[in-house]
Amino acid sequence: MRDEKNHISTYRSLVTVLVILLALxxxxxxxxxxxxxxxxxxxxxxxxxxxxxxxxxxxxHLKFENLFLKLAVxxxxxxxxxxxxxxxxxYFFR
Amino acid sequence: xxxxxxxxxxxxxxxxxLGMWIFLFTELFLFGGLFLVYAIFRAKYSPEFxxxxxxxxAFIGTINTxxxxxxSMTVAGALTAMQKGxxxxxLLLLTVTIMLAGLFMVNKYFEWxxxxxxxxxxxxxVLKNMPHGELLFFGLYYMMTGLHALHVLVGxxxxxxxxxxxxxxxxxxxxxLMLENSALYWHLVDxxxxxxxxxxxxxx
Amino acid sequence: xxxxxxxxxxxxxxxxxxxxxxxxSTDHKRIGLLYLYSIVVFFFVAAFLGLLMRIELIAPGKxxxxxxxxxxxxxxxxxxxxxxxxxxxxAAVFGNFFLPILIGARDVAFPKLNLFSWYLYITxxxxxxxxxxxxxxxxxxxxxxxxxxxxxxxxxxxxxxxxAFILGFSSILTGLNFIVTIHRxxxxxxxxxxMPLFPWALYATAWIQVLATPIVGITLLMVIAxxxxxxxxxDPALGGDPVLFQHxxxxxxxxxxxxxxxxxxxxxxxxxxxxxxxxxxxxxxIVVSSLAIAFVGYFVWGxxxxxxxxxxxxxxxxxxxxxxxxVPSAIKxxxxxxxxYGGSIDLKPPxxxxxxxxxxxxxxxxxxxxxxxxATNVQTHDTAFVVAHFHYIIFGGMGFxxxxxxxxxxxxxxxxxxxxxxxNIAWGFNFVGFNLLYFPHFIIGxxxxxxxxxxxLPQFHTGHFLSTIGAFILIAGLLLMLYNFIRAGRRGxxxxxxxxxxxxxxxxxxxxxxxxxxxxxxxxxxxxxxFGSKEKTNQ
Numbered sequence: 080m081r082d083e084k085n086h087i088s089t090y091r092s093l094v095t096v097l098v099i100l101l102a103l104x105x106x107x108x109x110x111x112x113x114x115x116x117x118x119x120x121x122x123x124x125x126x127x128x129x130x131x132x133x134x135x136x137x138x139x140h141l142k143f144e145n146l147f148l149k150l151a152v153x154x155x156x157x158x159x160x161x162x163x164x165x166x167x168x169x170y171f172f173r
Numbered sequence: 174x175x176x177x178x179x180x181x182x183x184x185x186x187x188x189x190x191l192g193m194w195i196f197l198f199t200e201l202f203l204f205g206g207l208f209l210v211y212a213i214f215r216a217k218y219s220p221e222f223x224x225x226x227x228x229x230x231a232f233i234g235t236i237n238t239x240x241x242x243x244x245s246m247t248v249a250g251a252l253t254a255m256q257k258g259x260x261x262x263x264l265l266l267l268t269v270t271i272m273l274a275g276l277f278m279v280n281k282y283f284e285w286x287x288x289x290x291x292x293x294x295x296x297x298x299v300l301k302n303m304p305h306g307e308l309l310f311f312g313l314y315y316m317m318t319g320l321h322a323l324h325v326l327v328g329x330x331x332x333x334x335x336x337x338x339x340x341x342x343x344x345x346x347x348x349x350l351m352l353e354n355s356a357l358y359w360h361l362v363d364x365x366x367x368x369x370x371x372x373x374x375x376x377x
Numbered sequence: 378x379x380x381x382x383x384x385x386x387x388x389x390x391x392x393x394x395x396x397x398x399x400x401x402s403t404d405h406k407r408i409g410l411l412y413l414y415s416i417v418v419f420f421f422v423a424a425f426l427g428l429l430m431r432i433e434l435i436a437p438g439k440x441x442x443x444x445x446x447x448x449x450x451x452x453x454x455x456x457x458x459x460x461x462x463x464x465x466x467x468a469a470v471f472g473n474f475f476l477p478i479l480i481g482a483r484d485v486a487f488p489k490l491n492l493f494s495w496y497l498y499i500t501x502x503x504x505x506x507x508x509x510x511x512x513x514x515x516x517x518x519x520x521x522x523x524x525x526x527x528x529x530x531x532x533x534x535x536x537x538x539x540x541a542f543i544l545g546f547s548s549i550l551t552g553l554n555f556i557v558t559i560h561r562x563x564x565x566x567x568x569x570x571x572m573p574l575f576p577w578a579l580y581a582t583a584w585i586q587v588l589a590t591p592i593v594g595i596t597l598l599m600v601i602a603x604x605x606x607x608x609x610x611x612d613p614a615l616g617g618d619p620v621l622f623q624h625x626x627x628x629x630x631x632x633x634x635x636x637x638x639x640x641x642x643x644x645x646x647x648x649x650x651x652x653x654x655x656x657x658x659x660x661x662x663i664v665v666s667s668l669a670i671a672f673v674g675y676f677v678w679g680x681x682x683x684x685x686x687x688x689x690x691x692x693x694x695x696x697x698x699x700x701x702x703x704v705p706s707a708i709k710x711x712x713x714x715x716x717x718y719g720g721s722i723d724l725k726p727p728x729x730x731x732x733x734x735x736x737x738x739x740x741x742x743x744x745x746x747x748x749x750x751x752a753t754n755v756q757t758h759d760t761a762f763v764v765a766h767f768h769y770i771i772f773g774g775m776g777f778x779x780x781x782x783x784x785x786x787x788x789x790x791x792x793x794x795x796x797x798x799x800x801n802i803a804w805g806f807n808f809v810g811f812n813l814l815y816f817p818h819f820i821i822g823x824x825x826x827x828x829x830x831x832x833x834l835p836q837f838h839t840g841h842f843l844s845t846i847g848a849f850i851l852i853a854g855l856l857l858m859l860y861n862f863i864r865a866g867r868r869g870x871x872x873x874x875x876x877x878x879x880x881x882x883x884x885x886x887x888x889x890x891x892x893x894x895x896x897x898x899x900x901x902x903x904x905x906x907x908f909g910s911k912e913k914t915n916q
Contacts, residue, residue, distance in 0.1 A: 172688035206595035295606035305616020
């Protein structure tokens with residue numbers, strides 16, 4: 080039973096979000112064509128992160144959810160990044 | 174002094190949604206282990222990874238990315254339609270989502286079988302003759318896209334169950350937790366791919 | 378909250394009758410008992426396997442078995458103890474049974490998922506046992522499945538890996554259930570800081586279950602991929618790195634030890650105030666330290682790998698963090714002692730076990746610092762010293778806390794009282810046997826006795842001999858304790874609702890609890906552990 084007021088995304092907002100995502104995808108594909116070395120990779124990953132953030136906040140409605148959930152999602156990603164960074168303390172300095 | 178039913182038939186929607194989000198966290202960490210392995214070997218074998226990625230068809234990868242992005246929109250649209258009580262639109266958008274997922278899987282099938290033809294699969298002699306970095310790249314490619322494809326299949330099943338339930342009326346504008354949670358799951362499938370795509374296809 | 382209106386959960390006949398009423402029940406209390414009975418059975422199986430190992434090691438050379446058998450024994454002993462007993466143990470038994478009651482709820486958030494968790498658990502446990510009899514012989518890799526041996530070993534490793542994977546999934550779902558339960562099902566007025574400390578411990582634990590376990594899940598799949606597909610991640614001949622397996626494995630398995638110990642700390646934190654008739658000293662410190670242990674515990678995994686060839690900076694980092702994570706644990710010890718100080722002490726069996734817990738856990742903790750320190754680790758890594766350390770922490774810690782919890786909550790769960798004198802005698806056997814079994818391991822370990830070793834040099838004979846004697850004394854104590862509980866169930870005195878004068882919610886409902894826990898959901902208006910006069914109490 081729906082006991083709490085829910086935010087309903089409009090079709091229009093969903094299409095707008097999709098257009099943005101497709102644009103970002105296009106950019107990242109085109110950037111790959113330009114050989115900037117390691118910067119290319121960093122840019123592609125950065126764009127991917129932006130896309131992920133958009134999907135999570137808009138399509139998955141996180142923007143309209145409670146604070147705890149927002150903190151939890153950020154916390155989970157942060158923890159994951161930390162684990163990778165710490166593992167690299169081994170590999171990078173061997 | 175009435176005895177309340179111990180277990181309500183329907184789980185409160187905020188409770189159910191929180192449960193699904195936490196489940197998604199576990200999925201992130203499941204794939205996360207593979208991303209960690211990727212990061213380590215990418216750092217160690219950078220040129221080989223670049224070279225191996227050229228074997229992948231960036232065009233098909235891009236098409237697949239588009240399919241999944243659109244399917245994320247359509248499933249979000251299906252949820253909107255359900256909340257508005259528009260049953261027909263819900264069913265239409267759900268069906269489109271499932272079809273896009275199906276197209277993704279068809280593409281995946283062609284990609285993989287094409288590679289098999291060239292002898293590129295884990296444990297193959299062709300792989301053994303490649304430089305180590307390339308061998309590891311393909312190992313990661315198969316394991317990551319394979320695990321992802323498994324999740325696409327599960328997502329398709331979940332969405333199909335939703336179609337059945339919407340038709341039957343057990344998922345409706347008053348009770349749509351199942352649809353909402355299945356949509357969340359589907360978005361996760363999309364999310365994983367958003368990261369996989371550049372890491373596997375765009376690092377040439 | 379009367380008891381005339383509802384049958385107890387033991388007698389309740391719902392949609393399913395008889396045995397089906399237990400195997401298909403979604404009642405958290407029955408599920409707790411399902412876990413309890415399974416765990417007791419598997420515990421004695423694994424303990425017996427341990428006893429066989431001790432018999433073999435009573436003297437150098439062959440005693441009763443071949444080396445390969447010994448390797449299989451320590452592997453399955455570890456797999457069962459870790460994945461089937463200690464990781465699920467306290468949360469699945471006492472968490473399932475008491476979490477809803479302690480927060481004033483009728484059940485967990487997802488009761489059907491809860492039952493499904495138990496079925497996953499049983500499936501995993503059975504698969505683990507079957508690895509002994511299927512295919513090509515019992516796995517001999519140790520429960521840590523290190524590559525390359527876990528890839529090369531011709532034994533039924535994949536059975537064991539699959540068992541561990543399924544058990545992990547069970548753990549994840551239980552953790553998920555508990556997090557949502559605590560967020561969403563607390564009784565009116567039970568704010569976060571009015572929650573008792575066992576639920577807080579379960580909350581911290583549940584986050585670890587949810588965020589760490591998936592990593593070992595994917596890692597086990599990678600090992601299967603190595604065995605079956607030659608995927609190469611861990612194979613140096615193909616460019617892989619065996620140490621990468623160790624990283625992935627311990628990224629889960631270190632937090633896993635906090636899954637084991639946090640609920641144990643939660644249990645004793647409930648026992649100390651009750652048997653001191655005094656509120657917990659430093660409620661806030663216990664909450665913060667529990668969360669701190671859970672968080673910092675994610676960053677110390679490399680202390681299992683100091684001799685594996687990691688970089689200097691990695692070794693430095695992990696050692697430093699290991700010392701940091703010891704601090705919140707130590708804080709709790711001060712909390713517990715201060716809770717007892719000045720209290721009205723009643724040395725009943727639960728408190729006896731809880732105090733033993735502090736003693737044994739501290740020995741385990743201090744020896745952990747010896748292991749966590751880089752220089753001394755070189756001497757002690759992979760020796761019997763490690764075996765002693767983790768048995769003190771896990772068995773002396775979590776195990777004794779489990780016994781404490783059993784003695785504390787048995788009257789509530791079953792409505793019967795056990796015999797105090799027999800309980801105390803069993804405790805004596807357990808305590809003496811435990812220390813005699815494991816303390817010699819510290820000594821022979823520093824002297825050079827390797828772990829997982831079927832045979833040894835004559836100079837270690839005395840230590841091993843004493844240890845085996847200890848094992849027999851301990852087994853006697855465990856069996857006596859079990860007998861006490863079984864006899865109480867059959868012929869014990871009826872237990873009152875509140876035999877220990879506790880003040881948390883479980884003591885306000887009948888023993889055993891009614892089917893739906895409460896006639897009416899309570900409204901909470903005061904902090905927990907309020908031992909004020911009866912008139913003042915608002916709960």
